[in-house]
Amino acid sequence: MIFMILEITLRSLLISGTATLLATLWSTPIALSISMREFMGKGAVKSLFTALIGMPTVALGLILYLLFSRTGPLGPLHLLYSPSGIIIGQAILITPIIVSFMVSALESVDPGIRDLARTLGASERKASLAVLGEAKRGATLAVVAAFNRAIAELGVAMMIGGNIYGYTRVLTTTIALETARGEIELCIWMMVILLVIVFFLTLLINLFRRD
Amino acid sequence: MNLKMMALIIVVGCFIIGALVYIEWPYRSGQRLQISTTTSLYDTGMLDTIADYYKQNYRVSLFFISAGTGQAIEHAKRGDADLVLVHSPSMENTFMQVDGVGVVRKIIAYNFFVIVGPEDDPAGIHNLSPTEALSTIVTSGRSRQSEWVSRGDDSGTHSKEKKLWTKAGFSSDDLREESWYVESGTGMGATLNMANQMRAYTLADIGTYLKYRSDNLIDLEILVAQSKDLLNVYSVMAINPEIYPELNFNNAVDFIKFLVSDEGQNIIGNYGVGDYGQPLFYPAVSLSLENTDPITDWIREYAYLSYEGQSWECPPPYRAGQDNLYL
Numbered sequence: 001m002i003f004m005i006l007e008i009t010l011r012s013l014l015i016s017g018t019a020t021l022l023a024t025l026w027s028t029p030i031a032l033s034i035s036m037r038e039f040m041g042k043g044a045v046k047s048l049f050t051a052l053i054g055m056p057t058v059a060l061g062l063i064l065y066l067l068f069s070r071t072g073p074l075g076p077l078h079l080l081y082s083p084s085g086i087i088i089g090q091a092i093l094i095t096p097i098i099v100s101f102m103v104s105a106l107e108s109v110d111p112g113i114r115d116l117a118r119t120l121g122a123s124e125r126k127a128s129l130a131v132l133g134e135a136k137r138g139a140t141l142a143v144v145a146a147f148n149r150a151i152a153e154l155g156v157a158m159m160i161g162g163n164i165y166g167y168t169r170v171l172t173t174t175i176a177l178e179t180a181r182g183e184i185e186l187c188i189w190m191m192v193i194l195l196v197i198v199f200f201l202t203l204l205i206n207l208f209r210r211d
Numbered sequence: 212m213n214l215k216m217m218a219l220i221i222v223v224g225c226f227i228i229g230a231l232v233y234i235e236w237p238y239r240s241g242q243r244l245q246i247s248t249t250t251s252l253y254d255t256g257m258l259d260t261i262a263d264y265y266k267q268n269y270r271v272s273l274f275f276i277s278a279g280t281g282q283a284i285e286h287a288k289r290g291d292a293d294l295v296l297v298h299s300p301s302m303e304n305t306f307m308q309v310d311g312v313g314v315v316r317k318i319i320a321y322n323f324f325v326i327v328g329p330e331d332d333p334a335g336i337h338n339l340s341p342t343e344a345l346s347t348i349v350t351s352g353r354s355r356q357s358e359w360v361s362r363g364d365d366s367g368t369h370s371k372e373k374k375l376w377t378k379a380g381f382s383s384d385d386l387r388e389e390s391w392y393v394e395s396g397t398g399m400g401a402t403l404n405m406a407n408q409m410r411a412y413t414l415a416d417i418g419t420y421l422k423y424r425s426d427n428l429i430d431l432e433i434l435v436a437q438s439k440d441l442l443n444v445y446s447v448m449a450i451n452p453e454i455y456p457e458l459n460f461n462n463a464v465d466f467i468k469f470l471v472s473d474e475g476q477n478i479i480g481n482y483g484v485g486d487y488g489q490p491l492f493y494p495a496v497s498l499s500l501e502n503t504d505p506i507t508d509w510i511r512e513y514a515y516l517s518y519e520g521q522s523w524e525c526p527p528p529y530r531a532g533q534d535n536l537y538l
Contacts, residue, residue: 011234018230021223070290070455080291081245081276083234162276165259177277180400181254182428 001186009193012170015083016151019090024143027095031102032128036114046103052096057155064089065159081162086170089156094146101145105138106131137208144205148198243272244462247284247292249367250398251416252445253277255491257482258296264478265469271462279366279398287448288312290455293463298367298445300514301374306448307516307529313448315463315533316525318499318514319470320445320479320492321506324371325420326435327403328412333357336412341440342379348412349381352391358411361387362402363394367443372414375440403429416443418483418491425487442506444495444514452531464533471496471536499524 034045066072068080079085109131117127132139154172161168163177171194178187252258253275262273276286280297284306287295295313297303307313326336326344334351336344351357361383362369376383386392393411395402399419406413407429417436423429435441447467452460469475476494483491498507511522518526525537 014230014234018227021227025223070457072289075290081274084231087231162274164274164276165262166272167274177254180250180398181256182400182423182426184428 019087019150020147023091023095027098031099035103035106049096049099057153061155061159085160089160090150097146098142101142105135109134244293245274246294247286248296249280255418279364281365293459299370304516314451314529314531315449318446318495321495322417324441324443325433327431328434329410330432337434344435345379358391360406360411360413361394363396421487439509
């Protein structure tokens with residue numbers, strides 16, 4: 001039983017961790033270009049990302065299920081009922097969180113910094129990196145909040161992963177299944193682990209933010 | 212700076228690839244079967260036992276996706292399962308003869324549904340026949356003395372419940388508008404919990420009920436049991452290889468053969484005896500071969516599918532070349 005709990009915890013961390021890394025990889029450039037540039041409909045784009053934070057996980061799960069299903073448009077990739085499928089789903093789910101939080105963090109940086117970097121001869125890209133460096137606390141918070149959302153979500157993991165034992169079973173789907181099975185003790189263990197992960201990460205970030 | 216960035220991206224890239232390989236490995240390596248099944252089978256834990264045994268002895272991993280029978284069949288229709296393990300003869304019939312997707316149907320096990328309720332039995336249904344019991348519950352419900360929890364999730368148990376209401380002279384579509392009739396919309400375990408909290412009656416499969424009862428999670432009592440109307444039959448079906456040729460039909464047929472062999476039937480018949488003092492499922496194959504028990508006729512009447520005026524476990528056009536399974 002302890003082996004099973006460890007294995008499921010490790011899988012949860014790997015899946016949601018990878019999803020967070022992937023989402024960060026593409027969300028950072030998006031956030032940078034939204035906050036650094038002026039363009040038509042900028043406000044609308046920002047509102048859209050903010051609104052998408054509230055995307056219900058079951059809605060995303062259903063959309064991805066129809067896409068990944070064998071008869072769906074992405075069927076040949078065999079992503080349904082696989083950990084990669086959950087990773088993609090969670091990465092999509094948390095992209096709006098990272099983008100929105102990061103844009104706020106970047107926009108709160110003194111605009112003088114970017115101009116200063118430019119006057120000192122930095123390229124557009126280097127200037128962006130300088131601003132990102134200034135906003136790193138806010139950016140870290142965005143990533144941690146996104147990870148917490150990913151590891152705690154149930155809809156995508158259940159509908160895309162299918163909760164297959166030893167393959168796509170993660171902390172949240174185990175809790176859902178074992179509650180139905182009446183294995184309350186196991187559920188409580190899983191819940192404690194989930195809470196410890198989420199609290200511990202947030203605590204760590206708060207310590208980091210203090211200095 | 213550029214070097215640092217490059218190094219960071221390489222490290223992150225390696226981590227992502229490593230994580231993917233690590234968690235995808237059990238799936239991409241070795242043989243596997245994806246099986247859509249019902250919560251009442253899966254929640255008892257019997258399928259995990261079968262999966263461990265089958266993996267050890269036949270080197271094929273069984274991946275179970277558990278949902279209600281309706282949803283399990285829906286998944287299979289979209290090509291997302293190699294096999295289905297379900298318990299609703301009418302839905303199986305549609306899946307096979309109307310949709311043309313289900314093939315090689317074998318009946319593997321049976322047990323009985325039970326009508327459970329609070330110990331003090333406010334409606335007074337103890338030892339009535341199932342249809343009388345339901346009528347009594349309606350009367351008692353309408354005078355606000357008892358409540359009924361329905362699964363309401365298109366599962367095999369729900370489809371059985373709807374048939375029982377029809378047989379008792381009611382329509383579940385009308386009843387759901389009444390305040391004493393509550394739809395839980397979830398699995399069997401959650402529904403039992405709900406009925407337990409509400410001191411209400413419900414229809415349950417014996418496996419889930421016994422598990423919950425023996426773990427002291429509920430104190431509902433069995434009030435109506437072991438009657439022909441409450442028969443519950445589980446069957447397995449493969450997916451028509453002409454419709455989804457990329458599915459693993461040969462492995463699916465091997466697994467069906469294993470389930471109906473003495474080896475598979477013994478696992479089914481012995482599961483739960485140690486924990487509950489009685490099996491949760493009864494093997495159906497030997498029963499129909501010996502043909503002495505009256506339950507054989509009940510199964511035939513309830514769970515056989517009609518085709519050209521006769522009833523069959525699996526009508527001949529849907530055997531996909533596996534006629535030797537039906538001798």
